Amino acid sequence: MGWQINPVTHFQQNCSLIWCQATDRAALVDPGGDADRLQRAVANSGKQIEKILLTHGHMDHVGAATALAKIYDVPIIGPHREDQFWLDALDQQAQMMGFAPTDPVKPDQWLEDGDRITLGECELKVLHCPGHTPGHVVLVDTVTRIAFVGDVLFKGSVGRSDFPRGDQAALVNSIVSKLWPLGDDIAFVPGHGPMSTFAAERATNPFVADKNFG
Numbered sequence: 001m002g003w004q005i006n007p008v009t010h011f012q013q014n015c016s017l018i019w020c021q022a023t024d025r026a027a028l029v030d031p032g033g034d035a036d037r038l039q040r041a042v043a044n045s046g047k048q049i050e051k052i053l054l055t056h057g058h059m060d061h062v063g064a065a066t067a068l069a070k071i072y073d074v075p076i077i078g079p080h081r082e083d084q085f086w087l088d089a090l091d092q093q094a095q096m097m098g099f100a101p102t103d104p105v106k107p108d109q110w111l112e113d114g115d116r117i118t119l120g121e122c123e124l125k126v127l128h129c130p131g132h133t134p135g136h137v138v139l140v141d142t143v144t145r146i147a148f149v150g151d152v153l154f155k156g157s158v159g160r161s162d163f164p165r166g167d168q169a170a171l172v173n174s175i176v177s178k179l180w181p182l183g184d185d186i187a188f189v190p191g192h193g194p195m196s197t198f199a200a201e202r203a204t205n206p207f208v209a210d211k212n213f214g
Contacts, residue, residue, distance in 0.1 A: 001122045001144040005189060006041050009033035010098065011060040016148055016189050019047045020120025027051045027119055028068060029139065029148050030191065033099065035064040039071065053117065053124075054078040054107065055150030056136040057086025059093035061191060066103035075108035077117065080128050083135030085165075111137050124148075127178050131171020132159030140182060147188040153179065155196035158207045175208045 004017045009032050017038075019026035026047035031038055042049055049072040052065050056079045069076050086093070087105045094101050111117075113128035117139065124139040132151045136159075140147040151159035153175055161168040179186075184199035202210045 001119070001141045001146060003146065003189065004041065004045065005195075006038060008037060009060055009063065012192060013060040014189055014191055014193075017041055017045060017047065018119065018148070019045070020122040023120030024048055025050050025120035027053050029053045029189075030055055030061040030150060031064040031068050032060040033063040033102075035067045035071070038064060038068060050074055050119070051117075052076045053139060053148075054105075055138065055148065055152075055191070056133045057083035057105075058133065058151070059090060059097050059099050059102070061150065062087065062090070062105045063094075063099060063102045065105050076105065077109045078107060078111040078126075079133075079137050080112065080130075080135035081110040082130065082165075083133050086133060086135070113137075127174075129171075129174035129178055131161055131167050131169075131174050133163065134165045134167075136174075138179065140186070142182070145183070145186050147179070147182070147186050149179070149188045149190055151191040153188065153201060153205075153208070154190045154192065155194050155201070156205055158205070159191075172208055176213065 002019050002021050006015045008015050013032040015031045016029040024047045111126045115126040117124040127138045129138045129152050138149045186198045
């Protein structure tokens with residue numbers, strides 16, 4: 001699987017253009033805004049968008065999803081249905097986060113733990129990882145060893161849990177019990193900031209390093 005990170009909005013949210021290298025079938029993961037910029041990135045890549053993938057329901061991750069789904073005539077897939085209340089509150093989120101009002105986001109498919117998403121000859125494994133939001137999912141290509149983790153995990157930090165229905169203990173448990181077993185060699189694209197690896201975070205992340213659980 002190939003990927004390209006495109007930071008969008010004043011939150012500098014990492015929207016990933018991902019694709020099957022054998023077929024050029026592609027998806028956008030968490031298109032939080034700046035639809036025109038993302039269209040240019042897709043056009044320059046020469047890839048064919050076939051779906052929009054959402055890790056969770058926060059505005060900076062979903063703001064351009066409906067507009068782009070209409071442009072490319074593709075489905076919106078994800079997140080887990082526990083984030084329905086976040087998608088229902090996009091108008092309030094826009095006011096709180098300084099975004100312009102956006103179209104409602106209505107997923108064509110909710111995701112469940114253990115689901116598989118195909119993209120050409122590639123496959124993404126779905127992990128339900130609540131804590132930052134109750135319906136957050138992580139998408140993992142176990143062949144390429146890359147994960148798209150949204151706001152669950154960052155280089156040197158973890159996602160906030162002080163939002164409605166956030167849960168710090170659940171967040172840490174999601175990381176330790178669901179992500180770490182995938183293997184230290186997994187690299188990940190977070191929702192904001194630079195990439196890292198599970199090995200690096202297990203060694204140094206002050207929130208979820210192995211030494212915290214000895």
